[in-house]
Amino acid sequence: xxxxxxxxxxxxxxxxxxxxxxxxxxxxxxxxxxxxxxxxxxxxxxxxxxxxxxxxxxxxxxxxxxxxxxxxxxxxxxxxxxxxxxxxxxxxxxxxxxxxxxxxxxxxxxxxxxxxxxxxxxxxxxxxxxxxxxxxxxxxxxxxxxxxxxxxxxxxxxxxxxxxxxxxxxxxxxxxxxxxxxxxxxxxxxxxxxxxxxxxxxxxxxxxxxxxxxxxxx
Numbered sequence: 001x002x003x004x005x006x007x008x009x010x011x012x013x014x015x016x017x018x019x020x021x022x023x024x025x026x027x028x029x030x031x032x033x034x035x036x037x038x039x040x041x042x043x044x045x046x047x048x049x050x051x052x053x054x055x056x057x058x059x060x061x062x063x064x065x066x067x068x069x070x071x072x073x074x075x076x077x078x079x080x081x082x083x084x085x086x087x088x089x090x091x092x093x094x095x096x097x098x099x100x101x102x103x104x105x106x107x108x109x110x111x112x113x114x115x116x117x118x119x120x121x122x123x124x125x126x127x128x129x130x131x132x133x134x135x136x137x138x139x140x141x142x143x144x145x146x147x148x149x150x151x152x153x154x155x156x157x158x159x160x161x162x163x164x165x166x167x168x169x170x171x172x173x174x175x176x177x178x179x180x181x182x183x184x185x186x187x188x189x190x191x192x193x194x195x196x197x198x199x200x201x202x203x204x205x206x207x208x209x210x211x212x213x214x215x216x217x218x
Contacts, residue, residue: 008201009209014193018150020217026052026127027217028148032140032189033155035179036162038199042155042210043136049211052127054120056137063115064089073111078104099178113143132217141184146192153213154193156186157200 004011021027031046033039040057047053063070066087074094075083082094098104120135127133135149146152157165159180166176190196195213199206 004209004212006201006208006212007205009205010198010200011209011213012196012198014190014196017194017216022130025129026124026131026133027150028124028127028133028135029217030135030137030140030146030149030152031155032137032152033157033197034162034183034189035138036166036176037155037157038165038203038206039138039155040136041203041206042153042197042199042213043134045207045210046132046134046214049214050131051214052123052131052133054123054133054135056116056120056135056139059116059119060112062119063112070112070115074108077107077111095175095179099175099182102182105182109139109142113139117143117145132214134214139183141188141192151194151217152192153195153197154189155197155199155206156189157198161200 002013018027029051031039031043040055043053043055064074065071071083071089074089078094078097082090082097084090094108098108120137124133124135137143137145140146140152162180163173163176167173171179197206197209197213201209
């Protein structure tokens with residue numbers, strides 16, 4: 001593929017892809033993108049089409065469950081008020097505390113990312129031979145792990161489109177912009193991308209495009 005266009009969505013090849021490997025170890029692909037870009041929609045479609053999926057957001061919820069060492073370290077670093085009376089993480093309180101400055105973002109990442117990555121790689125390494133394993137990971141660039149993958153797929157969308165999607169999820173504009181600013185830039189993601197997806201179409205067009213990209217390895 002050099003380019004695939006489906007409606008308003010477009011995938012562009014940035015660097016050569018590894019060929020299909022039907023009898024060898026699973027191809028391990030990182031799927032990343034900024035908040036509100038649509039990367040999780042693409043990831044779920046790839047899973048529906050047969051990919052093994054490790055979802056960083058889902059794993060992040062697991063590692064901060066009540067009683068876990070990770071939650072204890074978060075409480076110690078950010079204060080008692082980020083944990084509710086029921087012992088669960090108060091995500092709104094943590095977000096208000098963390099996204100205010102880069103040092104706090106880095107501190108939270110240092111606590112959570114190793115535990116998330118450990119669980120993710122257990123899933124990815126267990127993928128059957130000849131399959132494709134996809135790691136849906138929002139902070140790939142920030143963690144410096146792009147070189148560990150056979151390919152990196154980046155999903156991007158215009159800022160206003162991302163803000164609209166986040167607003168539909170109940171995320172305020174100021175909060176959304178603050179979270180975007182705390183993440184890697186488009187140029188930083190482009191520097192590690194094998195495939196760049198411009199998500200300027202509908203959700204169905206993005207799903208079709210994700211399936212077409214996955215087909216490059218199956």
